[in-house]
Amino acid sequence: MPKTPHLEHPDRPWLIRTYSGHSSAQASNALYRRNLASGQTGLSVAFDLPTQTGYDSDHALARGEVGKVGVPICHIDDMATLFDQIPLDQMNTSMTINATAAWLLALYVAAAERQGVRPDTLQGTTQNDIIKEYLSRGTYVFPPEASIRMTSDIVAYTVEEIPKWNPINICSYHLQEAGATPVQEIAFAMANAVAVLDAVRAREDVPEETLGRVFGRISFFLNAGIRFVEETCKCRAMTALWSELGRERYGIEDERMLRFRYGVQVNSLGLSEAQPENNIVRIALEALGVTLSRDARTRSLQLPAWNEALGLPRPWDQQLSLRTQQILAYETDLLEYPDLFEGSHVVEAHTEALLQDARTELQKVLEMGGAVSAVENAYMKQALVESHTLRIRAIERGEQIVVGVNRFKETTDSPLTAQSEGSILKVDDSAEREQVERLQSFRSARNSADAEAALQGIADCLKNGDNILPASIRAAHAGVTTGEWADTLRRLFGEYRAPTGVGAARSISAGEDTDGLRARVEALSETLGRRPKILVGKPGLDGHSNGAEQIAVKARDVGMEVVYDGIRLTPEEIVQSARDEGVHVIGLSILSGSHGVLVRDVLERLNKEGLQGIPVIVGGIIPDDDAAALRAAGVKRIYTPKDFDLSRIMGDIVDIVGEAAP
Amino acid sequence: MSQPGRGAVSQILEGLAAGDRTAVSEALNLVDDRRPEQREAALELLDALAQRPTPHTPYRVGITGAPGAGKSSLLNAVVERLRDSVTGIGIIAVDPSSQRSGGALLGDRMRLSGGARESGVFLRSMAARDRLGGLADATQASAAVLSSVFEWVFIETVGIGQSECEVAQLVDTLVFVAQPGAGDTLQFMKAGILELPDLFVVNKSDTGPVAERTRSELQATLGLLGSADEGEWQPPVLLTSARDRQGIDALLEAMAAHQKHARQSGQLEDRRQNGRVNFAVESLARRYGEYGLAQIGGAQAVAQRLAAPSERSAFALVLELGREIESALTRR
Ligand code: B12
Ligand SMILES: Nc1nc2c(ncn2[C@@H]2O[C@H](COP(=O)(O)OP(=O)(O)OP(=O)(O)O)[C@@H](O)[C@H]2O)c(=O)[nH]1
Numbered sequence: 001m002p003k004t005p006h007l008e009h010p011d012r013p014w015l016i017r018t019y020s021g022h023s024s025a026q027a028s029n030a031l032y033r034r035n036l037a038s039g040q041t042g043l044s045v046a047f048d049l050p051t052q053t054g055y056d057s058d059h060a061l062a063r064g065e066v067g068k069v070g071v072p073i074c075h076i077d078d079m080a081t082l083f084d085q086i087p088l089d090q091m092n093t094s095m096t097i098n099a100t101a102a103w104l105l106a107l108y109v110a111a112a113e114r115q116g117v118r119p120d121t122l123q124g125t126t127q128n129d130i131i132k133e134y135l136s137r138g139t140y141v142f143p144p145e146a147s148i149r150m151t152s153d154i155v156a157y158t159v160e161e162i163p164k165w166n167p168i169n170i171c172s173y174h175l176q177e178a179g180a181t182p183v184q185e186i187a188f189a190m191a192n193a194v195a196v197l198d199a200v201r202a203r204e205d206v207p208e209e210t211l212g213r214v215f216g217r218i219s220f221f222l223n224a225g226i227r228f229v230e231e232t233c234k235c236r237a238m239t240a241l242w243s244e245l246g247r248e249r250y251g252i253e254d255e256r257m258l259r260f261r262y263g264v265q266v267n268s269l270g271l272s273e274a275q276p277e278n279n280i281v282r283i284a285l286e287a288l289g290v291t292l293s294r295d296a297r298t299r300s301l302q303l304p305a306w307n308e309a310l311g312l313p314r315p316w317d318q319q320l321s322l323r324t325q326q327i328l329a330y331e332t333d334l335l336e337y338p339d340l341f342e343g344s345h346v347v348e349a350h351t352e353a354l355l356q357d358a359r360t361e362l363q364k365v366l367e368m369g370g371a372v373s374a375v376e377n378a379y380m381k382q383a384l385v386e387s388h389t390l391r392i393r394a395i396e397r398g399e400q401i402v403v404g405v406n407r408f409k410e411t412t413d414s415p416l417t418a419q420s421e422g423s424i425l426k427v428d429d430s431a432e433r434e435q436v437e438r439l440q441s442f443r444s445a446r447n448s449a450d451a452e453a454a455l456q457g458i459a460d461c462l463k464n465g466d467n468i469l470p471a472s473i474r475a476a477h478a479g480v481t482t483g484e485w486a487d488t489l490r491r492l493f494g495e496y497r498a499p500t501g502v503g504a505a506r507s508i509s510a511g512e513d514t515d516g517l518r519a520r521v522e523a524l525s526e527t528l529g530r531r532p533k534i535l536v537g538k539p540g541l542d543g544h545s546n547g548a549e550q551i552a553v554k555a556r557d558v559g560m561e562v563v564y565d566g567i568r569l570t571p572e573e574i575v576q577s578a579r580d581e582g583v584h585v586i587g588l589s590i591l592s593g594s595h596g597v598l599v600r601d602v603l604e605r606l607n608k609e610g611l612q613g614i615p616v617i618v619g620g621i622i623p624d625d626d627a628a629a630l631r632a633a634g635v636k637r638i639y640t641p642k643d644f645d646l647s648r649i650m651g652d653i654v655d656i657v658g659e660a661a662p
Numbered sequence: 663m664s665q666p667g668r669g670a671v672s673q674i675l676e677g678l679a680a681g682d683r684t685a686v687s688e689a690l691n692l693v694d695d696r697r698p699e700q701r702e703a704a705l706e707l708l709d710a711l712a713q714r715p716t717p718h719t720p721y722r723v724g725i726t727g728a729p730g731a732g733k734s735s736l737l738n739a740v741v742e743r744l745r746d747s748v749t750g751i752g753i754i755a756v757d758p759s760s761q762r763s764g765g766a767l768l769g770d771r772m773r774l775s776g777g778a779r780e781s782g783v784f785l786r787s788m789a790a791r792d793r794l795g796g797l798a799d800a801t802q803a804s805a806a807v808l809s810s811v812f813e814w815v816f817i818e819t820v821g822i823g824q825s826e827c828e829v830a831q832l833v834d835t836l837v838f839v840a841q842p843g844a845g846d847t848l849q850f851m852k853a854g855i856l857e858l859p860d861l862f863v864v865n866k867s868d869t870g871p872v873a874e875r876t877r878s879e880l881q882a883t884l885g886l887l888g889s890a891d892e893g894e895w896q897p898p899v900l901l902t903s904a905r906d907r908q909g910i911d912a913l914l915e916a917m918a919a920h921q922k923h924a925r926q927s928g929q930l931e932d933r934r935q936n937g938r939v940n941f942a943v944e945s946l947a948r949r950y951g952e953y954g955l956a957q958i959g960g961a962q963a964v965a966q967r968l969a970a971p972s973e974r975s976a977f978a979l980v981l982e983l984g985r986e987i988e989s990a991l992t993r994r
């Protein structure tokens with residue numbers, strides 16, 4: 001009998017993480033310690049949106065957002081509290097932080113120094129990938145050039161001073177969440193890595209011989225969707241393409257440096273609001289896709305929760321995701337074998353096919369001047385919007401089956417969602433008030449002369465072109481706050497608004513029902529005397545743009561005039577646009593959970609301006625009881641992820657505008 | 663927002679006099695409205711505005727050029743510089759729209775920076791499509807509305823060719839924004855649009871030597887065209903970077919110089935007169951068709967009627983001519 005090849009020693013499992021953080025440093029610290037106690041082996045910190053976009057908790061733009069989708073960190077005391085009783089020399093901490101990465105890393109180093117831990121022993125990751133922020137994630141602040149400079153500052157600093165740190169985590173994860181196909185995910189991520197590496201290589205303080213080590217410290221963060229066989233192939237393709245790039249473009253030969261190291265969060269975009277328990281199975285299968293092939297296995301894994309499309313997960317929901325990983329790692333025999341696909345010509349062939357297409361696409365981006373150019377000229381963003389339109393159209397038409405959503409929809413009542421409190425985590429509104437109080441007493445207790453001198457130090461270092469980290473670490477110790485640090489940079493670099501990608505996006509949403517809708521829009525135009533005009537607005541710090549983009553493109557495709565100005569506008573700006581532009585309807589899209597404050601703010605301003613006649617509709621993650629309250633406040637219609645049929649939404653809009661017309 | 667009927671015209675007028683932005687918006691909605699009864703109200707409104715003196719001397723600038731050349735960014739940089747020294751800025755951004763669906767994504771507001779947005783700049787985006795036969799009609803009317811409230815009015819339009827000619831007649835100064843890149847000038851020549859603009863700007867000068875090269879090419883080409891008559895305006899070619907805020911002051915100075923020239927040479931009045939004729943012809947043709955227009959002697963006759971000295975505005979004349987056409991048509 002032939003002997004099955006077994007590993008002599010089974011592999012150690014990947015790093016098991018849960019992306020978490022909310023309310024306050026103290027509450028998140030308690031959560032982290034609980035998770036570590038139940039067998040989690042690393043930490044993955046979610047920051048709230050003000051922290052990610054460089055505002056203190058008491059800034060006007062932070063209102064309603066503090067502690068909502070992550071932990072607020074304003075200064076060194078917050079950071080110290082976050083890791084209280086967690087020895088940082090033994091922890092591996094991943095921080096999802098980008099525009100303000102240099103600052104949060106500085107706070108982390110300073111907090112470690114307070115614990116008596118030497119920076120060169122720290123292990124972990126700063127996401128620090130700004131390009132995908134412009135393309136998908138939305139927490140960018142500064143223009144591309146300035147941002148890339150800081151990215152490379154972090155790389156150059158850590159490679160010498162914190163050698164076990166992963167200074168950057170190139171994310172293709174977020175690209176798939178914005179609609180990317182596997183080929184786009186591979187190609188755009190590689191183009192992104194090239195932009196960073198080229199910037200680092202061009203630095204005078206990074207000698208040629210260090211480049212190999214730099215290359216070796218770059219890690220990736222991938223997505224894994226439900227087509228898990230293809231996802232396995234994608235991981236293998238990226239592994240191959242990365243070492244190819246290292247060898248050919250950067251002349252690196254050391255095999256250890258050429259290894260493709262990546263972590264994964266499995267796909268959330270495909271997790272449904274309808275029959276949410278089905279997501280448990282989706283998540284498990286997606287986890288399989290990135291662990292199955294030993295040669296291309298993920299180093300760390302984060303799983304979303306079954307109630308992803310409903311709202312924030314509670315501890316129990318996260319525990320279920322953790323257990324899913326543990327079953328895969330410890331109950332199954334997955335870790336006992338060499339690569340299962342060795343010699344599989346099927347997997348090889350598909351991997352090769354993906355590779356070829358990805359090489360072509362990568363070349364195209366490089367030829368237009370690289371990833372930064374392809375951000376500025378909107379090439380990549382537009383490609384993502386178009387891919388996402390195709391995905392949604394396929395779901396609408398039933399060509400892409402989503403069980404419980406567009407097939408097998410009949411269901412009995414679920415005990416999981418039966419509780420009245422809505423089976424999600426609700427962040428207490430008092431969290432914001434308490435955080436603001438803490439911040440203000442911190443500010444009044446610190447030595448303000450020290451803080452000011454430290455800020456001046458940052459301004460000087462920016463002007464002189466010095467590395468931003470040493471000055472930032474000094475500022476962290478001196479009691480500078482997140483908002484102050486970012487404001488100093490805003491003044492020098494300016495703020496940036498990335499292209500929305502929708503303007504030139506091809507019209508691919510057309511279908512049979514579009515013709516019918518167009519006729520209705522034409523008829524409505526006759527009644528109105530001009531074309532119906534819709535403002536699609538994204539108030540607040542929320543960066544989730546998918547829904548707004550697809551609504552905007554669809555509205556254009558059925559013949560409406562659409563004003564869409566991208567993410568992160570204030571209610572004031574939205575109301576001003578609505579008035580100047582003379583729109584017939586306002587559609588707000590909010591997924592960050594701060595709809596309560598923001599929608600009311602818009603409604604009040606409309607009232608004050610005498611524009612209450614313009615109907616307002618809202619879409620996003622809006623729990624049922626909140627929806628009722630918003631309707632009572634005057635919102636005409638509310639849409640959530642289960643309303644995936646865009647044509648039906650357009651039909652409603654035609655009705656709503658028609659009814660509002662005098 | 664209530665759709666203003668005729669009774670509302672006086673209310674809008676009051677609002678405009680007070681500089682009320684909601685009134686500006688309602689006025690723009692009204693002049694864009696294709697329903698016949700609204701059309702009359704719109705012309706009455708426009709006529710009243712034309713009769714009324716403004717506290718400022720209105721100045722209109724057209725900004726045109728290839729898609730993505732940086733027109734909106736440049737406009738933003740100019741507005742940032744201007745906003746403290748002028749009484750009000752209005753912008754009309756004309757976007758192309760889909761041929762198939764008639765829908766349009768209007769994205770120029772995006773480029774207005776926080777500063778420009780806070781300073782109360784008024785921006786209205788319009789889709790080009792429904793303005794059959796061109797922009798002159800709705801844009802002329804909208805510009806008239808904005809000029810009655812704001813000292814500076816900018817009109818941004820995309821594209822090379824047709825739309826330039828129309829915008830040229832609406833504005834006092836036409837700025838053409840070019841992208842750095844070899845070979846472009848040839849295209850400009852072919853399109854025959856080099857004769858129209860009063861100022862040329864090669865934007866994105868931060869991209870390096872290409873921009874400088876494009877500038878000299880453009881200058882050389884213009885030199886070939888130029889009939890350097892004494893006293894005639896020589897369009898300058900400027901270099902700017904909207905991104906780095908370079909060359910913006912020089913651009914503003916060139917605008918001022920051209921404005922002065924246009925006023926003194928009478929070019930301004932000629933252009934405005936052309937613009938009025940075009941507006942009248944287009945809006946009559948849109949409403950009554952070529953056949954209707956022929957009833958009163960066609961475009962030529964319209965021009966003559968407009969050229970005759972009169973107490974009344976072009977808008978009132980359009981109303982009057984419209985009535986003549988109607989009665990001619992009913993007589994048959
Ligand atoms: C994709 C996604 C992302 C992508 C977004 C990419 C992008 N550019 O949009 C990425 C990966 C970047 C991302 C990041 C984050 N995300 Co996210 N994300 C999602 C996810 C999985 C899907 C959202 C989506 O795009 N769906 C597809 C679109 C087409 O659907 P939709 O937006 O719901 O729109 C539909 C309807 O709602 C409606 N609609 C929406 N808007 C409008 C507007 C109008 C006018 C109309 C008529 C209709 C309408 O019509 C649409 C058609 O069906 C959701 C969970 C889920 N499954 O819904 C979480 C979710 C929204 N994210 C969440 C969080 C917390 C984050 C982060 C803040 C995490 C962090 N701490 O850093 C970050 C930061 C993002 C930021 N800058 O704000 C939370 C929000 C929690 C809450 N509300 O309490 C969710 C609910 C996940 C969860 N359960 O924790 N995310
Ligand atoms: N490098 C550089 N880029 C610029 C400059 N001005 C504009 N851009 C970029 O060029 C792109 C197009 O800019 P817009 O201002 O939208 O150009 P536009 O001509 O108004 O475009 P449309 O209205 O779509 O025709 C954007 O990505 C801008 O960031 C500049 O001076 N330098």
Ligand SMILES: [Mg+2]
Binds near residue numbers: 733
């Ligand atoms: Mg523009």
